[in-house]
Amino acid sequence: MTQRLDDTDCTSDDDASECAKLQGPGYLRYGDDRLREECGVFGIFGHPDAAALTALGLHALQHRGQEACGIVSYDGQQFNSERRMGLVGDHFSRANVIERLKGHIAIGHVRYSTCGDPVIRNVQPLFADISTGGFAVAHNGNLTNAVTLRQELISSGAIYQSTSDTEVILHLLSRSKKNRVVERFVDAIRQIEGAYALVSLTNEMLIGARDPIGIRPLVIGRLGSAYVLASETCALDIVGAEFVREVDNGEVVVITENGLESHRPFPIRPARPCVFEYIYFARPDSVIGGRTVYDIRKQMGVQLAQESPADVDVIVPIPDSGVPAAIGFSQESGVPFELGIIRNHYVGRTFIAPEQRIRDLGVKLKHSANASIIRGKRIVLVDDSVVRGTTSKKIAKLMYESGAREVHMRISSPPITHPDYYGIDTPDSTSLLAATMDLEGMREFLGVDSLAFLSVDGIYRAVGFEGRDPRSPQFTDHCFTGEYPTPLTDQSGVAIPRQLSWLAEVG
Numbered sequence: 098m099t100q101r102l103d104d105t106d107c108t109s110d111d112d113a114s115e116c117a118k119l120q121g122p123g124y125l126r127y128g129d130d131r132l133r134e135e136c137g138v139f140g141i142f143g144h145p146d147a148a149a150l151t152a153l154g155l156h157a158l159q160h161r162g163q164e165a166c167g168i169v170s171y172d173g174q175q176f177n178s179e180r181r182m183g184l185v186g187d188h189f190s191r192a193n194v195i196e197r198l199k200g201h202i203a204i205g206h207v208r209y210s211t212c213g214d215p216v217i218r219n220v221q222p223l224f225a226d227i228s229t230g231g232f233a234v235a236h237n238g239n240l241t242n243a244v245t246l247r248q249e250l251i252s253s254g255a256i257y258q259s260t261s262d263t264e265v266i267l268h269l270l271s272r273s274k275k276n277r278v279v280e281r282f283v284d285a286i287r288q289i290e291g292a293y294a295l296v297s298l299t300n301e302m303l304i305g306a307r308d309p310i311g312i313r314p315l316v317i318g319r320l321g322s323a324y325v326l327a328s329e330t331c332a333l334d335i336v337g338a339e340f341v342r343e344v345d346n347g348e349v350v351v352i353t354e355n356g357l358e359s360h361r362p363f364p365i366r367p368a369r370p371c372v373f374e375y376i377y378f379a380r381p382d383s384v385i386g387g388r389t390v391y392d393i394r395k396q397m398g399v400q401l402a403q404e405s406p407a408d409v410d411v412i413v414p415i416p417d418s419g420v421p422a423a424i425g426f427s428q429e430s431g432v433p434f435e436l437g438i439i440r441n442h443y444v445g446r447t448f449i450a451p452e453q454r455i456r457d458l459g460v461k462l463k464h465s466a467n468a469s470i471i472r473g474k475r476i477v478l479v480d481d482s483v484v485r486g487t488t489s490k491k492i493a494k495l496m497y498e499s500g501a502r503e504v505h506m507r508i509s510s511p512p513i514t515h516p517d518y519y520g521i522d523t524p525d526s527t528s529l530l531a532a533t534m535d536l537e538g539m540r541e542f543l544g545v546d547s548l549a550f551l552s553v554d555g556i557y558r559a560v561g562f563e564g565r566d567p568r569s570p571q572f573t574d575h576c577f578t579g580e581y582p583t584p585l586t587d588q589s590g591v592a593i594p595r596q597l598s599w600l601a602e603v604g
């Protein structure tokens with residue numbers, strides 16, 4: 098059966114085309130030099146206001162991706178799709194937009210691109226009409242063999258519509274020889290490598306899946322008789338859904354009118370979720386593994402104060418994500434916590450810009466000194482991470498300019514020495530401060546009186562373990578250890594062509 102797709106996706110967007118111009122046309126970006134967040138996914142089955150609730154869920158997940166957003170619904174007759182560059186609230190708060198997205202099943206996505214330009218053709222959910230009917234997919238994560246598979250598929254006749262890694266899933270699904278859509282889906286995900294939390298929609302089901310070691314998060318909720326899938330529990334809270342459980346690593350959940358069915362298509366392995374969810378990505382009020390992210394970040398601050406105390410007058414967090422660790426540091430050390438930096442609420446997470454000059458400006462736009470707190474004081478600045486050092490360097494300078502007597506920096510995660518290929522999109526190693534300098538070099542570069550990072554075991558202790566189990570690490574932590582838990586086929590194979598498409602979207 099073939100369903101109609103009513104597609105009101107944006108076809109021209111000034112920001113998107115400007116971005117594309119700045120980056121060069123149609124490049125399949127890999128490991129470029131920007132810190133990015135992640136994507137967020139949401140899905141709901143069996144609710145008359147499916148699209149409106151999806152918009153709310155995406156709004157709660159906005160911290161995971163601020164580049165673009167989209168929703169696909171199914172109304173019993175046809176699929177309806179809206180995909181836009183920009184924020185959820187700027188588009189999906191309009192009643193006429195939600196009215197167009199009719200139906201009782203919907204999925205949605207907020208995007209930060211890790212693979213493929215930030216242009217409308219890469220905005221998710223992606224949709225395809227395959228022999229079993231319409232199929233939409235929204236993906237958080239990054240596939241580490243997507244380029245290799247793409248080359249194979251294109252050489253055997255596949256016509257790609259985007260430069261996103263996610264599109265490979267649609268091609269594999271379409272080419273599967275299996276009959277049922279769930280079997281085809283399983284067939285497809287067995288061929289992909291890397292990190293994925295997926296929500297997918299057909300005319301009769303909602304599907305959720307996590308990669309074999311569960312790098313990226315996905316939770317299940319109930320809202321009356323409806324089922325909800327979401328990247329984080331904060332998206333369940335906003336729609337009033339009750340948390341049921343996390344989707345397990347390697348699990349596929351299929352939700353139909355008959356309820357939820359669980360499939361385990363991969364050999365059982367221990368989970369290794371990404372530790373960066375705790376450190377930076379997830380919203381502090383989200384619950385992972387039974388504990389709030391806020392509580393865990395505070396514990397990271399406690400561990401940090403124990404490992405690297407400082408003789409100072411005041412503890413100052415670098416907002417936003419440095420705040421809980423700074424509270425923990427203050428409570429453990431007994432030194433008062435003060436908001437010595439005020440954050441501008443109209444600038445999102447790290448100001449997204451392709452040039453260092455604009456990133457520098459971004460940090461200035463985002464953070465201002467609360468000089469009366471700083472003047473004449475010895476302070477500890479607490480942040481969750483240092484990637485390129487842009488934030489820490491600017492803020493340290495700002496503190497001295499505002500009259501701080503001493504500035505000490507404490508980071509509630511270990512030095513990031515290795516790039517990420519699983520959806521974080523930390524830069525290649527030449528741009529990572531800790532990959533190019535030792536501790537003293539970083540201290541000098543940042544211009545602070547002292548600098549210390551939390552140890553790798555300290556992170557594990559904060560989450561509740563005795564330390565990292567070297568034989569079977571409990572987390573995906575390659576950023577700090579260099580130990581990648583999946584094959585990096587695209588990185589280790591023959592050269593990845595930087596340019597896969599000659600189509601530049603200019604409007």
Ligand SMILES: O=P(O)(O)OC[C@H]1O[C@H](OP(=O)(O)OP(=O)(O)O)[C@H](O)[C@@H]1O
Nearest residue numbers: 416417418446447483484485486487488
């Ligand atoms: O060393 P850098 O390259 O500057 O990157 C590290 C900074 O980026 C992140 O903050 P971000 O502004 O993205 O988000 P937040 O407001 O949630 O802290 C992180 O919390 C650090 O502050």
Ligand SMILES: NC(=O)CC[C@H](N)C(=O)O
Nearest residue numbers: 135136210211212237238
């Ligand atoms: N950050 C992510 O999870 C990105 C999802 C997908 N790889 C994309 O580039 O769109």
Ligand SMILES: [Mg+2]
Nearest residue numbers: 416417418419
């Ligand atoms: Mg920050």
